[in-house]
Amino acid sequence: VAVYTHLGAEQLASLLNEYDVGDLVSAKGIAEGVSNSNWLIETTQDRFILTMYERRTDISDLPFFLGLLDHLAATGCPVPKTIHDRNGALSREIDGKAVALIEFLPGVSPSAPSAAQAKAVGEALARLHLATASYPEKRINDMGAAHWPAIAAACGDSALATIDPSLPQTIRDHLESLLSEWPRALPAGVVHADLFPDNVLFVGNEVSGMIDFYFACSDAFAYDLAVTHAAWCFDRKGQAFDAELSHALVQGYQKIRSLTPEERTALPVLAKGASMRFILSRADDWLNTPEDALVERKDPMDFVRRLEFYDRMGDRAFS
Protein backbone atom coordinates (compact mmCIF):
# COMPACT_ATOMS: atom_id res chain seq x y z
CA VAL A 1 0.00 0.00 0.00
CA ALA A 2 1.65 3.19 -1.09
CA VAL A 3 1.15 6.75 -2.18
CA TYR A 4 2.34 6.77 -5.77
CA THR A 5 2.49 10.46 -6.58
CA HIS A 6 3.97 13.37 -4.68
CA LEU A 7 1.72 16.42 -4.61
CA GLY A 8 3.25 19.60 -3.26
CA ALA A 9 1.45 21.81 -0.79
CA GLU A 10 1.34 24.58 -3.37
CA GLN A 11 -0.31 22.30 -5.95
CA LEU A 12 -2.85 21.13 -3.39
CA ALA A 13 -3.64 24.66 -2.28
CA SER A 14 -4.22 25.78 -5.84
CA LEU A 15 -6.37 22.72 -6.58
CA LEU A 16 -8.56 23.48 -3.56
CA ASN A 17 -9.03 27.03 -4.83
CA GLU A 18 -11.08 25.48 -7.63
CA TYR A 19 -13.58 24.27 -5.02
CA ASP A 20 -15.68 26.12 -2.47
CA VAL A 21 -14.18 24.23 0.50
CA GLY A 22 -12.05 26.78 2.39
CA ASP A 23 -8.26 26.97 2.56
CA LEU A 24 -5.76 24.14 2.97
CA VAL A 25 -4.77 23.46 6.59
CA SER A 26 -3.29 19.98 6.46
CA ALA A 27 -2.67 17.20 3.93
CA LYS A 28 -1.43 13.69 4.63
CA GLY A 29 -0.83 11.02 2.01
CA ILE A 30 -2.81 8.01 3.22
CA ALA A 31 -2.34 4.32 2.58
CA GLU A 32 -5.81 3.55 1.28
CA GLY A 33 -6.86 1.75 -1.86
CA VAL A 34 -4.38 -0.23 -3.88
CA SER A 35 -4.34 1.46 -7.23
CA ASN A 36 -4.86 5.14 -6.50
CA SER A 37 -3.10 7.81 -4.46
CA ASN A 38 -5.13 9.31 -1.64
CA TRP A 39 -4.72 12.26 0.69
CA LEU A 40 -6.60 13.17 3.80
CA ILE A 41 -7.13 16.90 3.40
CA GLU A 42 -8.17 19.36 6.06
CA THR A 43 -9.34 22.83 5.15
CA THR A 44 -10.57 25.74 7.21
CA GLN A 45 -14.09 24.30 6.61
CA ASP A 46 -13.98 20.52 6.73
CA ARG A 47 -12.09 17.32 5.96
CA PHE A 48 -11.98 15.55 2.61
CA ILE A 49 -10.37 12.67 0.78
CA LEU A 50 -8.54 13.58 -2.43
CA THR A 51 -8.09 10.67 -4.81
CA MET A 52 -5.73 10.65 -7.76
CA TYR A 53 -6.45 7.91 -10.29
CA GLU A 54 -3.14 6.21 -11.08
CA ARG A 55 -3.98 3.10 -13.05
CA ARG A 56 -6.61 0.39 -13.32
CA THR A 57 -9.36 2.95 -13.03
CA ASP A 58 -10.53 3.69 -16.54
CA ILE A 59 -10.95 7.47 -16.55
CA SER A 60 -13.97 7.20 -18.84
CA ASP A 61 -15.69 5.34 -15.97
CA LEU A 62 -15.18 8.19 -13.49
CA PRO A 63 -18.54 9.87 -14.19
CA PHE A 64 -20.20 6.51 -13.46
CA PHE A 65 -18.36 6.04 -10.14
CA LEU A 66 -18.56 9.62 -8.89
CA GLY A 67 -22.16 10.06 -10.03
CA LEU A 68 -23.02 6.84 -8.20
CA LEU A 69 -21.58 8.22 -4.94
CA ASP A 70 -23.71 11.33 -5.29
CA HIS A 71 -26.80 9.27 -6.12
CA LEU A 72 -26.33 6.93 -3.16
CA ALA A 73 -25.49 9.74 -0.73
CA ALA A 74 -28.64 11.58 -1.83
CA THR A 75 -30.75 8.51 -1.01
CA GLY A 76 -29.24 8.30 2.47
CA CYS A 77 -26.70 5.53 1.95
CA PRO A 78 -23.54 6.01 4.04
CA VAL A 79 -21.19 6.68 1.14
CA PRO A 80 -18.93 9.71 0.65
CA LYS A 81 -20.46 12.25 -1.68
CA THR A 82 -18.40 13.84 -4.44
CA ILE A 83 -17.42 17.46 -3.95
CA HIS A 84 -18.08 19.39 -7.17
CA ASP A 85 -15.72 22.14 -8.26
CA ARG A 86 -16.87 25.72 -8.79
CA ASN A 87 -18.00 24.80 -12.31
CA GLY A 88 -19.90 21.75 -11.13
CA ALA A 89 -17.33 19.24 -12.39
CA LEU A 90 -16.97 15.92 -10.52
CA SER A 91 -13.28 15.56 -11.32
CA ARG A 92 -10.34 17.70 -12.38
CA GLU A 93 -6.85 17.07 -13.68
CA ILE A 94 -3.39 17.58 -12.15
CA ASP A 95 -0.28 16.77 -14.20
CA GLY A 96 -2.44 14.87 -16.66
CA LYS A 97 -4.03 12.69 -13.98
CA ALA A 98 -7.67 12.80 -12.93
CA VAL A 99 -8.39 13.73 -9.32
CA ALA A 100 -11.63 13.83 -7.34
CA LEU A 101 -12.41 15.37 -3.99
CA ILE A 102 -14.83 13.38 -1.88
CA GLU A 103 -16.39 13.64 1.54
CA PHE A 104 -14.40 12.32 4.53
CA LEU A 105 -16.35 9.78 6.55
CA PRO A 106 -15.49 8.76 10.12
CA GLY A 107 -15.15 5.14 11.19
CA VAL A 108 -12.69 2.26 11.14
CA SER A 109 -12.66 -1.05 9.27
CA PRO A 110 -12.85 -4.14 11.48
CA SER A 111 -10.17 -6.78 11.03
CA ALA A 112 -12.25 -9.30 12.97
CA PRO A 113 -15.87 -8.34 12.30
CA SER A 114 -18.52 -9.17 14.87
CA ALA A 115 -21.88 -10.76 14.03
CA ALA A 116 -23.53 -7.42 14.76
CA GLN A 117 -21.24 -5.79 12.18
CA ALA A 118 -21.94 -8.54 9.62
CA LYS A 119 -25.68 -8.00 10.12
CA ALA A 120 -25.23 -4.24 9.73
CA VAL A 121 -23.25 -4.65 6.52
CA GLY A 122 -25.94 -7.00 5.16
CA GLU A 123 -28.54 -4.32 5.81
CA ALA A 124 -26.38 -1.60 4.28
CA LEU A 125 -25.75 -3.72 1.17
CA ALA A 126 -29.47 -4.38 0.70
CA ARG A 127 -30.23 -0.65 1.06
CA LEU A 128 -27.53 0.06 -1.52
CA HIS A 129 -29.24 -2.36 -3.94
CA LEU A 130 -32.62 -0.74 -3.41
CA ALA A 131 -31.05 2.70 -3.94
CA THR A 132 -29.24 1.87 -7.18
CA ALA A 133 -32.54 0.88 -8.79
CA SER A 134 -33.03 4.57 -9.58
CA TYR A 135 -29.45 5.16 -10.83
CA PRO A 136 -29.73 5.41 -14.60
CA GLU A 137 -26.11 4.61 -15.55
CA LYS A 138 -24.74 1.19 -16.41
CA ARG A 139 -21.25 -0.30 -16.39
CA ILE A 140 -20.22 -3.72 -17.62
CA ASN A 141 -18.59 -5.90 -14.95
CA ASP A 142 -15.16 -6.38 -16.50
CA MET A 143 -14.32 -8.84 -13.73
CA GLY A 144 -17.59 -10.73 -14.38
CA ALA A 145 -18.09 -14.40 -15.29
CA ALA A 146 -17.84 -13.78 -19.02
CA HIS A 147 -14.27 -12.46 -18.57
CA TRP A 148 -12.85 -15.24 -16.41
CA PRO A 149 -11.69 -17.57 -19.21
CA ALA A 150 -9.71 -14.74 -20.82
CA ILE A 151 -8.05 -13.78 -17.53
CA ALA A 152 -7.10 -17.40 -16.84
CA ALA A 153 -5.73 -17.77 -20.35
CA ALA A 154 -3.74 -14.54 -20.08
CA CYS A 155 -2.08 -15.82 -16.89
CA GLY A 156 -1.26 -19.15 -18.53
CA ASP A 157 -1.09 -22.58 -16.87
CA SER A 158 2.67 -22.63 -16.40
CA ALA A 159 2.69 -19.25 -14.66
CA LEU A 160 -0.31 -20.20 -12.52
CA ALA A 161 1.53 -23.36 -11.48
CA THR A 162 4.38 -21.24 -10.06
CA ILE A 163 1.88 -19.91 -7.51
CA ASP A 164 0.70 -23.40 -6.61
CA PRO A 165 1.10 -26.59 -8.64
CA SER A 166 -2.60 -27.40 -8.19
CA LEU A 167 -3.90 -24.01 -9.31
CA PRO A 168 -4.25 -24.55 -13.10
CA GLN A 169 -6.22 -27.76 -12.55
CA THR A 170 -8.44 -26.19 -9.86
CA ILE A 171 -9.34 -23.35 -12.19
CA ARG A 172 -10.02 -25.74 -15.09
CA ASP A 173 -12.12 -28.04 -12.89
CA HIS A 174 -14.47 -25.26 -11.88
CA LEU A 175 -14.48 -22.75 -14.70
CA GLU A 176 -16.54 -24.74 -17.19
CA SER A 177 -19.22 -25.88 -14.74
CA LEU A 178 -19.46 -22.40 -13.25
CA LEU A 179 -20.09 -20.86 -16.64
CA SER A 180 -22.64 -23.49 -17.64
CA GLU A 181 -24.53 -23.18 -14.33
CA TRP A 182 -24.20 -19.39 -14.11
CA PRO A 183 -27.67 -17.85 -13.54
CA ARG A 184 -28.51 -15.19 -16.13
CA ALA A 185 -31.94 -13.88 -15.12
CA LEU A 186 -31.57 -12.79 -11.51
CA PRO A 187 -32.65 -9.34 -10.31
CA ALA A 188 -29.82 -7.00 -11.21
CA GLY A 189 -28.69 -3.41 -11.03
CA VAL A 190 -25.62 -1.51 -9.95
CA VAL A 191 -23.63 -3.41 -7.29
CA HIS A 192 -20.51 -2.64 -5.24
CA ALA A 193 -18.80 -5.94 -6.22
CA ASP A 194 -15.87 -5.56 -3.77
CA LEU A 195 -17.37 -4.99 -0.33
CA PHE A 196 -14.55 -6.43 1.80
CA PRO A 197 -14.31 -5.34 5.46
CA ASP A 198 -11.53 -2.93 4.35
CA ASN A 199 -14.15 -1.06 2.35
CA VAL A 200 -16.63 -0.60 5.19
CA LEU A 201 -16.22 1.89 8.02
CA PHE A 202 -17.92 1.42 11.37
CA VAL A 203 -18.51 3.59 14.37
CA GLY A 204 -19.22 0.87 16.92
CA ASN A 205 -21.62 -1.54 15.19
CA GLU A 206 -23.08 1.08 12.86
CA VAL A 207 -21.95 1.30 9.24
CA SER A 208 -20.62 4.85 8.91
CA GLY A 209 -19.26 4.40 5.41
CA MET A 210 -19.06 2.14 2.38
CA ILE A 211 -16.09 3.19 0.28
CA ASP A 212 -13.95 2.29 -2.75
CA PHE A 213 -16.63 1.89 -5.42
CA TYR A 214 -14.10 1.45 -8.23
CA PHE A 215 -15.32 -2.03 -9.09
CA ALA A 216 -19.00 -1.01 -8.98
CA CYS A 217 -20.85 -2.31 -12.04
CA SER A 218 -24.11 -3.70 -13.34
CA ASP A 219 -24.61 -7.26 -12.12
CA ALA A 220 -26.94 -9.51 -10.09
CA PHE A 221 -27.72 -8.24 -6.59
CA ALA A 222 -27.32 -11.77 -5.20
CA TYR A 223 -23.83 -11.95 -6.73
CA ASP A 224 -22.90 -8.86 -4.70
CA LEU A 225 -24.21 -10.61 -1.57
CA ALA A 226 -22.14 -13.68 -2.50
CA VAL A 227 -18.98 -11.54 -2.90
CA THR A 228 -19.66 -9.97 0.49
CA HIS A 229 -20.24 -13.42 1.99
CA ALA A 230 -16.90 -14.72 0.68
CA ALA A 231 -15.19 -11.55 1.92
CA TRP A 232 -16.65 -11.47 5.45
CA CYS A 233 -17.41 -15.00 6.64
CA PHE A 234 -13.95 -16.62 6.65
CA ASP A 235 -10.62 -16.00 8.29
CA ARG A 236 -8.11 -14.36 5.97
CA LYS A 237 -6.65 -17.61 4.66
CA GLY A 238 -10.12 -19.05 3.95
CA GLN A 239 -9.48 -21.90 6.36
CA ALA A 240 -12.12 -21.19 8.98
CA PHE A 241 -15.74 -20.47 8.06
CA ASP A 242 -17.77 -18.50 10.61
CA ALA A 243 -21.38 -19.71 10.45
CA GLU A 244 -22.54 -17.03 12.86
CA LEU A 245 -21.25 -14.19 10.64
CA SER A 246 -22.78 -15.90 7.61
CA HIS A 247 -26.18 -16.15 9.26
CA ALA A 248 -26.03 -12.55 10.48
CA LEU A 249 -25.02 -11.22 7.04
CA VAL A 250 -27.81 -13.02 5.13
CA GLN A 251 -30.37 -12.22 7.82
CA GLY A 252 -29.36 -8.54 7.82
CA TYR A 253 -29.67 -8.42 4.03
CA GLN A 254 -33.07 -10.07 3.99
CA LYS A 255 -34.37 -7.78 6.70
CA ILE A 256 -34.18 -4.98 4.11
CA ARG A 257 -34.57 -6.83 0.81
CA SER A 258 -35.95 -10.39 0.54
CA LEU A 259 -34.11 -12.72 -1.78
CA THR A 260 -36.30 -14.32 -4.44
CA PRO A 261 -36.38 -18.15 -4.45
CA GLU A 262 -34.18 -18.08 -7.56
CA GLU A 263 -31.62 -15.86 -5.83
CA ARG A 264 -31.63 -18.07 -2.74
CA THR A 265 -31.04 -21.18 -4.87
CA ALA A 266 -28.26 -19.49 -6.83
CA LEU A 267 -26.21 -18.41 -3.79
CA PRO A 268 -23.83 -21.42 -3.75
CA VAL A 269 -22.89 -21.09 -7.42
CA LEU A 270 -22.64 -17.30 -7.08
CA ALA A 271 -20.31 -17.70 -4.10
CA LYS A 272 -18.15 -20.16 -6.03
CA GLY A 273 -18.07 -17.59 -8.80
CA ALA A 274 -17.13 -14.82 -6.38
CA SER A 275 -14.25 -17.01 -5.17
CA MET A 276 -13.16 -17.64 -8.78
CA ARG A 277 -13.19 -13.89 -9.48
CA PHE A 278 -10.73 -13.22 -6.63
CA ILE A 279 -8.61 -16.28 -7.45
CA LEU A 280 -8.14 -14.90 -10.95
CA SER A 281 -7.57 -11.26 -10.07
CA ARG A 282 -5.14 -12.18 -7.30
CA ALA A 283 -3.29 -14.62 -9.56
CA ASP A 284 -3.04 -11.94 -12.23
CA ASP A 285 -1.73 -9.40 -9.67
CA TRP A 286 0.64 -11.98 -8.17
CA LEU A 287 2.22 -12.73 -11.52
CA ASN A 288 2.57 -9.02 -12.25
CA THR A 289 4.04 -7.89 -8.90
CA PRO A 290 7.79 -8.25 -8.32
CA GLU A 291 8.54 -10.61 -5.44
CA ASP A 292 10.43 -7.96 -3.47
CA ALA A 293 7.99 -5.11 -4.05
CA LEU A 294 6.78 -3.44 -0.89
CA VAL A 295 3.13 -4.07 -1.76
CA GLU A 296 1.70 -7.14 -0.14
CA ARG A 297 0.90 -9.90 -2.61
CA LYS A 298 -2.47 -11.44 -1.83
CA ASP A 299 -2.49 -15.21 -2.08
CA PRO A 300 -4.99 -16.60 -4.63
CA MET A 301 -5.05 -19.85 -2.64
CA ASP A 302 -7.01 -18.08 0.12
CA PHE A 303 -9.92 -18.04 -2.32
CA VAL A 304 -9.29 -21.55 -3.65
CA ARG A 305 -10.09 -22.66 -0.08
CA ARG A 306 -13.31 -20.65 -0.14
CA LEU A 307 -14.24 -22.06 -3.56
CA GLU A 308 -13.74 -25.60 -2.30
CA PHE A 309 -15.71 -24.85 0.85
CA TYR A 310 -18.69 -23.56 -1.15
CA ASP A 311 -18.41 -26.51 -3.53
CA ARG A 312 -18.45 -28.96 -0.62
CA MET A 313 -21.15 -27.26 1.42
CA GLY A 314 -23.58 -26.09 -1.25
CA ASP A 315 -26.65 -24.54 0.27
CA ARG A 316 -25.54 -25.30 3.83
CA ALA A 317 -23.03 -22.41 3.65
CA PHE A 318 -26.02 -20.05 3.75
CA SER A 319 -28.30 -21.72 6.27
Add this chain to the structure above:
Amino acid sequence: VAVYTHLGAEQLASLLNEYDVGDLVSAKGIAEGVSNSNWLIETTQDRFILTMYERRTDISDLPFFLGLLDHLAATGCPVPKTIHDRNGALSREIDGKAVALIEFLPGVSPSAPSAAQAKAVGEALARLHLATASYPEKRINDMGAAHWPAIAAACGDSALATIDPSLPQTIRDHLESLLSEWPRALPAGVVHADLFPDNVLFVGNEVSGMIDFYFACSDAFAYDLAVTHAAWCFDRKGQAFDAELSHALVQGYQKIRSLTPEERTALPVLAKGASMRFILSRADDWLNTPEDALVERKDPMDFVRRLEFYDRMGDRAFS
Protein backbone atom coordinates in the same frame (compact mmCIF):
# COMPACT_ATOMS: atom_id res chain seq x y z
CA VAL B 1 7.18 5.91 1.57
CA ALA B 2 5.03 3.21 3.05
CA VAL B 3 3.16 1.96 6.05
CA TYR B 4 5.07 -1.12 7.09
CA THR B 5 2.79 -2.72 9.64
CA HIS B 6 -0.91 -3.43 9.58
CA LEU B 7 -2.71 -2.52 12.78
CA GLY B 8 -6.30 -3.68 13.10
CA ALA B 9 -9.05 -1.41 14.34
CA GLU B 10 -9.50 -3.64 17.39
CA GLN B 11 -5.78 -3.38 18.28
CA LEU B 12 -5.90 0.39 17.87
CA ALA B 13 -9.04 0.72 19.98
CA SER B 14 -7.54 -1.32 22.76
CA LEU B 15 -4.27 0.66 22.60
CA LEU B 16 -6.20 3.92 22.92
CA ASN B 17 -7.93 2.55 26.01
CA GLU B 18 -4.55 2.79 27.73
CA TYR B 19 -4.66 6.58 27.24
CA ASP B 20 -7.12 9.20 28.40
CA VAL B 21 -7.90 10.39 24.87
CA GLY B 22 -11.49 9.27 24.17
CA ASP B 23 -12.66 6.51 21.83
CA LEU B 24 -11.40 5.64 18.37
CA VAL B 25 -13.37 7.28 15.55
CA SER B 26 -11.04 7.03 12.57
CA ALA B 27 -7.54 5.76 11.75
CA LYS B 28 -5.63 6.20 8.50
CA GLY B 29 -2.18 4.88 7.78
CA ILE B 30 -0.18 7.88 6.58
CA ALA B 31 2.87 8.13 4.37
CA GLU B 32 5.09 10.12 6.69
CA GLY B 33 8.63 9.45 7.82
CA VAL B 34 10.78 6.91 6.05
CA SER B 35 11.57 4.38 8.73
CA ASN B 36 8.48 4.25 10.92
CA SER B 37 4.79 3.47 10.43
CA ASN B 38 2.41 6.30 11.20
CA TRP B 39 -1.34 6.63 11.61
CA LEU B 40 -3.51 9.70 11.78
CA ILE B 41 -5.92 8.84 14.59
CA GLU B 42 -9.17 10.59 15.40
CA THR B 43 -10.90 9.97 18.70
CA THR B 44 -14.07 11.38 20.22
CA GLN B 45 -11.78 14.03 21.81
CA ASP B 46 -9.05 15.03 19.40
CA ARG B 47 -6.64 14.00 16.64
CA PHE B 48 -3.26 12.34 17.16
CA ILE B 49 -0.36 10.78 15.31
CA LEU B 50 0.50 7.23 16.32
CA THR B 51 4.06 6.22 15.44
CA MET B 52 5.34 2.65 15.43
CA TYR B 53 9.13 2.37 15.46
CA GLU B 54 10.10 -0.14 12.78
CA ARG B 55 13.84 0.09 12.40
CA ARG B 56 16.68 2.60 12.53
CA THR B 57 15.25 4.18 15.63
CA ASP B 58 17.14 2.71 18.55
CA ILE B 59 14.42 2.03 21.12
CA SER B 60 16.75 2.97 23.95
CA ASP B 61 16.78 6.49 22.47
CA LEU B 62 12.99 6.87 22.65
CA PRO B 63 12.96 8.50 26.11
CA PHE B 64 15.43 11.08 24.73
CA PHE B 65 13.29 11.85 21.65
CA LEU B 66 9.89 11.81 23.34
CA GLY B 67 11.11 13.69 26.40
CA LEU B 68 12.59 16.30 24.06
CA LEU B 69 9.21 16.85 22.39
CA ASP B 70 7.62 17.41 25.79
CA HIS B 71 10.39 19.76 26.86
CA LEU B 72 10.18 21.82 23.68
CA ALA B 73 6.37 21.93 23.65
CA ALA B 74 6.43 23.13 27.28
CA THR B 75 8.73 26.02 26.31
CA GLY B 76 6.37 27.07 23.52
CA CYS B 77 8.18 25.58 20.52
CA PRO B 78 5.77 24.37 17.81
CA VAL B 79 6.50 20.67 18.20
CA PRO B 80 4.00 17.89 18.90
CA LYS B 81 3.91 16.93 22.54
CA THR B 82 3.93 13.29 23.59
CA ILE B 83 0.67 11.90 24.96
CA HIS B 84 1.40 9.91 28.13
CA ASP B 85 -0.55 6.75 28.88
CA ARG B 86 -2.63 6.33 32.04
CA ASN B 87 0.52 5.28 33.91
CA GLY B 88 2.53 8.23 32.65
CA ALA B 89 4.57 6.20 30.15
CA LEU B 90 5.80 7.96 26.98
CA SER B 91 5.70 4.81 24.86
CA ARG B 92 4.04 1.40 24.86
CA GLU B 93 4.49 -1.84 22.96
CA ILE B 94 2.32 -3.61 20.37
CA ASP B 95 3.44 -6.96 18.96
CA GLY B 96 6.91 -6.34 20.37
CA LYS B 97 7.26 -2.95 18.68
CA ALA B 98 7.40 0.38 20.49
CA VAL B 99 4.64 2.87 19.73
CA ALA B 100 4.10 6.47 20.81
CA LEU B 101 1.06 8.68 20.58
CA ILE B 102 1.83 12.31 19.81
CA GLU B 103 -0.11 15.47 19.25
CA PHE B 104 -1.45 16.17 15.75
CA LEU B 105 -0.33 19.54 14.40
CA PRO B 106 -1.98 21.35 11.49
CA GLY B 107 -0.01 22.70 8.54
CA VAL B 108 1.59 21.58 5.29
CA SER B 109 5.20 21.28 4.19
CA PRO B 110 6.21 23.59 1.34
CA SER B 111 7.81 22.01 -1.72
CA ALA B 112 9.00 25.42 -2.91
CA PRO B 113 9.57 27.47 0.25
CA SER B 114 9.24 31.23 0.11
CA ALA B 115 11.76 33.64 1.64
CA ALA B 116 9.19 34.43 4.33
CA GLN B 117 9.02 30.74 5.17
CA ALA B 118 12.83 30.41 5.22
CA LYS B 119 13.00 33.37 7.61
CA ALA B 120 10.32 31.80 9.81
CA VAL B 121 12.15 28.47 9.93
CA GLY B 122 15.39 30.29 10.84
CA GLU B 123 13.59 31.91 13.76
CA ALA B 124 12.00 28.64 14.84
CA LEU B 125 15.35 26.83 14.70
CA ALA B 126 17.02 29.51 16.85
CA ARG B 127 14.18 29.30 19.40
CA LEU B 128 14.62 25.53 19.44
CA HIS B 129 18.33 25.97 20.21
CA LEU B 130 17.59 28.39 23.04
CA ALA B 131 14.97 25.99 24.42
CA THR B 132 17.16 22.89 24.40
CA ALA B 133 19.69 24.64 26.66
CA SER B 134 17.55 23.54 29.60
CA TYR B 135 17.01 19.96 28.35
CA PRO B 136 19.22 17.78 30.56
CA GLU B 137 19.55 14.72 28.29
CA LYS B 138 22.34 14.08 25.78
CA ARG B 139 22.59 11.89 22.71
CA ILE B 140 25.68 11.26 20.59
CA ASN B 141 25.26 12.27 16.94
CA ASP B 142 25.76 8.89 15.31
CA MET B 143 25.73 10.62 11.91
CA GLY B 144 28.32 13.14 13.11
CA ALA B 145 31.72 13.94 11.66
CA ALA B 146 33.52 11.32 13.73
CA HIS B 147 31.43 8.58 12.10
CA TRP B 148 31.84 9.58 8.44
CA PRO B 149 35.04 7.62 7.70
CA ALA B 150 33.45 4.41 9.00
CA ILE B 151 30.29 4.92 6.91
CA ALA B 152 32.36 5.60 3.78
CA ALA B 153 34.51 2.54 4.47
CA ALA B 154 31.43 0.35 5.06
CA CYS B 155 30.03 1.40 1.66
CA GLY B 156 33.35 0.68 -0.05
CA ASP B 157 34.85 2.47 -3.05
CA SER B 158 33.72 -0.04 -5.65
CA ALA B 159 30.10 0.09 -4.47
CA LEU B 160 30.20 3.90 -4.27
CA ALA B 161 31.49 3.99 -7.82
CA THR B 162 28.34 2.17 -9.02
CA ILE B 163 26.36 5.23 -7.92
CA ASP B 164 28.69 7.59 -9.75
CA PRO B 165 32.26 6.91 -10.93
CA SER B 166 33.46 10.17 -9.35
CA LEU B 167 31.90 9.56 -5.94
CA PRO B 168 34.74 7.66 -4.15
CA GLN B 169 37.27 10.33 -5.15
CA THR B 170 34.97 13.19 -4.17
CA ILE B 171 34.47 11.69 -0.73
CA ARG B 172 38.20 11.07 -0.31
CA ASP B 173 39.07 14.59 -1.50
CA HIS B 174 36.90 16.22 1.15
CA LEU B 175 36.77 13.84 4.07
CA GLU B 176 40.28 14.38 5.38
CA SER B 177 40.27 18.18 5.14
CA LEU B 178 36.79 18.35 6.65
CA LEU B 179 37.88 16.33 9.66
CA SER B 180 41.08 18.32 10.15
CA GLU B 181 39.24 21.67 9.86
CA TRP B 182 36.19 20.55 11.84
CA PRO B 183 35.49 23.08 14.63
CA ARG B 184 35.30 21.44 18.06
CA ALA B 185 34.51 24.24 20.48
CA LEU B 186 31.38 25.88 19.10
CA PRO B 187 28.31 26.52 21.27
CA ALA B 188 26.44 23.22 21.38
CA GLY B 189 23.38 21.53 22.78
CA VAL B 190 20.56 19.39 21.47
CA VAL B 191 19.85 20.03 17.79
CA HIS B 192 17.27 18.73 15.28
CA ALA B 193 19.94 17.75 12.70
CA ASP B 194 17.44 16.93 9.92
CA LEU B 195 15.25 20.00 9.47
CA PHE B 196 14.33 19.59 5.79
CA PRO B 197 11.20 21.35 4.49
CA ASP B 198 9.41 17.96 4.79
CA ASN B 199 9.87 18.19 8.54
CA VAL B 200 8.35 21.64 8.93
CA LEU B 201 4.64 22.42 8.80
CA PHE B 202 3.33 25.86 7.90
CA VAL B 203 -0.01 27.55 8.10
CA GLY B 204 0.63 30.36 5.64
CA ASN B 205 4.07 31.72 6.50
CA GLU B 206 3.89 30.70 10.18
CA VAL B 207 5.70 27.60 11.38
CA SER B 208 2.92 25.47 12.88
CA GLY B 209 5.10 22.43 13.50
CA MET B 210 8.61 21.03 13.52
CA ILE B 211 8.43 17.25 13.36
CA ASP B 212 10.48 14.05 12.99
CA PHE B 213 13.06 14.54 15.73
CA TYR B 214 14.53 11.05 15.29
CA PHE B 215 17.97 12.36 14.36
CA ALA B 216 18.02 14.90 17.21
CA CYS B 217 21.31 14.77 19.08
CA SER B 218 23.94 16.79 20.91
CA ASP B 219 25.96 18.85 18.45
CA ALA B 220 26.95 22.41 17.53
CA PHE B 221 24.02 24.79 17.03
CA ALA B 222 25.70 26.28 13.96
CA TYR B 223 25.95 22.79 12.44
CA ASP B 224 22.15 22.51 12.72
CA LEU B 225 21.84 25.85 10.93
CA ALA B 226 24.23 24.56 8.24
CA VAL B 227 22.13 21.39 7.79
CA THR B 228 19.02 23.54 7.47
CA HIS B 229 20.81 25.81 4.99
CA ALA B 230 21.80 22.87 2.79
CA ALA B 231 18.24 21.48 3.04
CA TRP B 232 16.37 24.70 2.24
CA CYS B 233 18.44 26.93 -0.04
CA PHE B 234 18.83 24.78 -3.16
CA ASP B 235 16.56 23.12 -5.67
CA ARG B 236 16.18 19.40 -5.07
CA LYS B 237 19.09 18.39 -7.31
CA GLY B 238 21.42 20.92 -5.66
CA GLN B 239 21.92 22.67 -8.99
CA ALA B 240 20.38 26.05 -8.22
CA PHE B 241 21.26 28.01 -5.08
CA ASP B 242 18.69 30.54 -3.90
CA ALA B 243 20.55 33.47 -2.33
CA GLU B 244 17.31 35.08 -1.19
CA LEU B 245 16.27 32.02 0.84
CA SER B 246 19.78 31.77 2.27
CA HIS B 247 19.75 35.38 3.38
CA ALA B 248 16.27 35.06 4.90
CA LEU B 249 17.17 31.86 6.78
CA VAL B 250 20.35 33.25 8.36
CA GLN B 251 18.69 36.58 9.09
CA GLY B 252 15.71 34.88 10.72
CA TYR B 253 18.03 32.76 12.84
CA GLN B 254 20.11 35.72 13.98
CA LYS B 255 17.01 37.73 14.83
CA ILE B 256 16.48 35.28 17.70
CA ARG B 257 20.00 34.04 18.45
CA SER B 258 23.18 35.87 17.30
CA LEU B 259 25.89 33.68 15.89
CA THR B 260 29.26 34.12 17.60
CA PRO B 261 32.17 35.20 15.33
CA GLU B 262 33.53 31.64 15.56
CA GLU B 263 30.19 30.19 14.46
CA ARG B 264 29.91 32.67 11.59
CA THR B 265 33.43 31.76 10.41
CA ALA B 266 32.71 28.05 10.68
CA LEU B 267 29.54 28.07 8.55
CA PRO B 268 31.22 27.13 5.23
CA VAL B 269 33.01 24.10 6.67
CA LEU B 270 29.91 23.11 8.64
CA ALA B 271 27.80 23.30 5.47
CA LYS B 272 30.33 21.17 3.60
CA GLY B 273 30.10 18.73 6.49
CA ALA B 274 26.31 18.76 6.39
CA SER B 275 26.52 17.94 2.67
CA MET B 276 28.96 15.11 3.41
CA ARG B 277 26.61 13.69 6.04
CA PHE B 278 23.75 13.42 3.51
CA ILE B 279 26.05 12.15 0.73
CA LEU B 280 27.08 9.30 3.02
CA SER B 281 23.67 8.43 4.45
CA ARG B 282 22.08 8.54 1.00
CA ALA B 283 24.89 6.45 -0.49
CA ASP B 284 24.47 3.91 2.31
CA ASP B 285 20.67 3.80 1.77
CA TRP B 286 21.12 3.64 -2.01
CA LEU B 287 23.37 0.62 -1.79
CA ASN B 288 20.97 -1.09 0.63
CA THR B 289 17.71 -0.46 -1.26
CA PRO B 290 16.70 -2.83 -4.07
CA GLU B 291 16.51 -1.02 -7.40
CA ASP B 292 12.85 -1.93 -7.94
CA ALA B 293 11.64 -1.18 -4.41
CA LEU B 294 8.73 1.22 -4.23
CA VAL B 295 10.62 3.59 -1.93
CA GLU B 296 12.27 6.45 -3.74
CA ARG B 297 16.06 6.26 -3.67
CA LYS B 298 17.51 9.67 -2.92
CA ASP B 299 20.48 10.54 -5.07
CA PRO B 300 23.70 11.22 -3.10
CA MET B 301 24.92 13.36 -6.02
CA ASP B 302 22.32 16.02 -5.10
CA PHE B 303 24.51 16.71 -2.06
CA VAL B 304 27.81 16.37 -3.92
CA ARG B 305 26.62 19.42 -5.88
CA ARG B 306 25.90 21.26 -2.63
CA LEU B 307 29.31 20.25 -1.21
CA GLU B 308 31.06 21.58 -4.30
CA PHE B 309 29.01 24.77 -4.18
CA TYR B 310 29.97 25.44 -0.55
CA ASP B 311 33.59 24.57 -1.34
CA ARG B 312 33.63 27.02 -4.25
CA MET B 313 31.72 29.83 -2.55
CA GLY B 314 33.09 29.69 1.00
CA ASP B 315 31.71 32.50 3.10
CA ARG B 316 29.83 34.05 0.16
CA ALA B 317 27.18 31.29 0.46
CA PHE B 318 26.04 32.94 3.68
CA SER B 319 26.25 36.63 2.85
